[in-house]
Amino acid sequence: MKIRFALLLSFSLATAAQADESAAEIWTAKCKSCHGPDGKAQTQMGKKESIVDMSQAAWQQAESDAEIREVIAEGSTRNKKMKAYKDKLTPQQIDSLVAYIRTLKKG
Numbered sequence: 001m002k003i004r005f006a007l008l009l010s011f012s013l014a015t016a017a018q019a020d021e022s023a024a025e026i027w028t029a030k031c032k033s034c035h036g037p038d039g040k041a042q043t044q045m046g047k048k049e050s051i052v053d054m055s056q057a058a059w060q061q062a063e064s065d066a067e068i069r070e071v072i073a074e075g076s077t078r079n080k081k082m083k084a085y086k087d088k089l090t091p092q093q094i095d096s097l098v099a100y101i102r103t104l105k106k107g
């Protein structure tokens with residue numbers, strides 16, 4: 001009985017933590033391997049697939065929030081390596097990633 005309660009408690013704590021996960025943490029866990037910590041895509045995958053440097057002011061200006069959101073949710077039509085995240089992330093998490101990507105702009 002006690003064990004069951006403990007299991008249940010740790011399970012609900014884990015889910016609560018996941019919902020709270022900040023955009024930076026999601027980025028590190030799910031995006032950084034290809035896009036790099038700073039969005040510059042200086043990674044093996046980034047170089048191989050010529051992934052755009054998201055810190056560039058020109059890229060930031062050319063892409064609307066809606067366009068960025070669309071690629072994250074639906075994946076890229078140009079490159080299958082960029083997968084759809086709509087089943088893995090909530091709409092709120094995707095929105096928070098769009099905001100996070102905006103912070104990657106070179107100062």
Ligand code: HEC
Binds near residue numbers: 026035076077079082
């Ligand atoms: C397995 C490697 C990989 C991972 C992981 C990955 N991406 Fe991508 N991403 C790509 C590739 C490759 C492209 C280039 C697609 C293209 O050219 O259309 C891309 C493109 C993008 C673009 C559009 C850039 C443009 O040129 O318009 C956005 C926004 C983006 N990714 C966000 C994310 C976010 C947010 C995550 C994490 C939730 C993520 N990506 C995870 C590989 C990845």
